[in-house]
Amino acid sequence: MEFGTGNGYSNGNGYTNGNGHTNGNGNYNGNGHVNGNGKANGAKVVKMKPMDSELLREQGHIMVDFIADYYKNLQDSPQDFPVLSQVQPGYLRDMLPDSAPERPESLKELLDDVSKKIMPGITHWQSPSYFAYYASSTSVAGFLGEMLNAGLSVVGFTWLTSPAATELEIIVLDWLAKLLQLPDHFLSTGKGNGGGVIQGTGCEAVLVVVLAARDRILKKVGKTLLPQLVVYGSDQTHSSFRKACLIGGIHEENIRLLKTDSSTNYGMPPESLEEAISHDLAKGFIPFFICATVGTTSSAAVDPLVPLGNIAKKYGIWLHVDAAYAGNACICPEYRKFIDGIENADSFNMNAHKWLFANQTCSPLWVKDRYSLIDALKTNPEYLEFKVKVSHVHHFVTNIKEPSIYIEDLKKRYHIHVEYITKMTIRN
Ligand SMILES: *Cc1c(COP(=O)(O)O)cnc(C)c1O
16 A cells, blocks of 8 residues: 555645645645645655554565565575575665655555565575574564554653563563572572663673673772772673773773683683782772683683682672673573673673564663662753652663663664563573
């Protein structure tokens, strides 16, 4: 169905006909743009009806068929879908008009365009022959969850804007924490002040904990000592760590990336860490953050969490465990051992969009002390405030979400599909 034909957009009592905005001598009728002698002569009157349920039913089916056919063809005719896109840089500009089309097109025409012009420029992460970077974890469950979420289009920036969104996020992250056998202090129902919150990506997760740890230490030593703060990772640590530090104002020369080699399977050597810390302390630096990794991106190395945790504890340093890549696997009892020692970590994240069948992107993050996150990033604008009676849960609910620095829109979509996926995972 085209926009503006038949009984779709253009009739009824909407914007353009009847008593709507533009009837009479307005833009659309008479000599206006659309009818009569206007530019788009001959086009039917377009009545905006963005939530037409019948249109959704009809076109939604077309879209689902299109995607299902794509998945099927990826499997059945891989020769038609070279995993690595074969186009040359800039290919698309020649295929598309210089400015937005003036006339609407039907969904069918649009999908034809997608097949001819967009598909050649797609690298097929969902192809069974795709082996780059990391596996795409797109799944039917993830897709359906996204669909439900897109349909409800929930805004979840405070508890009040949709209580279920916020509450579901917390409950599901407790489930996931239990599946991973994370220590009690990472649960929202645990004895401490812990809890989980979904970040858009692994990069964001690392960024928010660097900021939380930075502000925790600056509160203790004074803001003027920012140039003295040092952080530790290894030469295998994901590049997002360095970026997070730079965004957080950590001086580039204070980022220590310790050397690894095959003698520790590219894990961070605890002796080097302790030596670097002692050396920095002797020079008047302030060590405040260690980023350990379970499953490094380049070599799947696992840093030894037990000794690293002991060092972090001894010197009062925030230990973050970035398990973006391999953390998902630790749900399996036989792989849980890779996060042994997590008890001494202050924060932990993993990417459900890597191995856990969540469509891009979803990065659950757990912190031991949510107030460090809240204190570092809360803004508490007037328009997000509301009064609630049951303060413990809701305080957490309201505030831990606010420090998420990425747009809330990105986050909200996971609440539903993470639940769905978690259920599927448990069932399977
Ligand atoms: C993928 C990955 C990241 C970054 O995650 P994004 O969601 O892509 O931002 C961070 N750390 C490790 C170990 C990773 O594998």
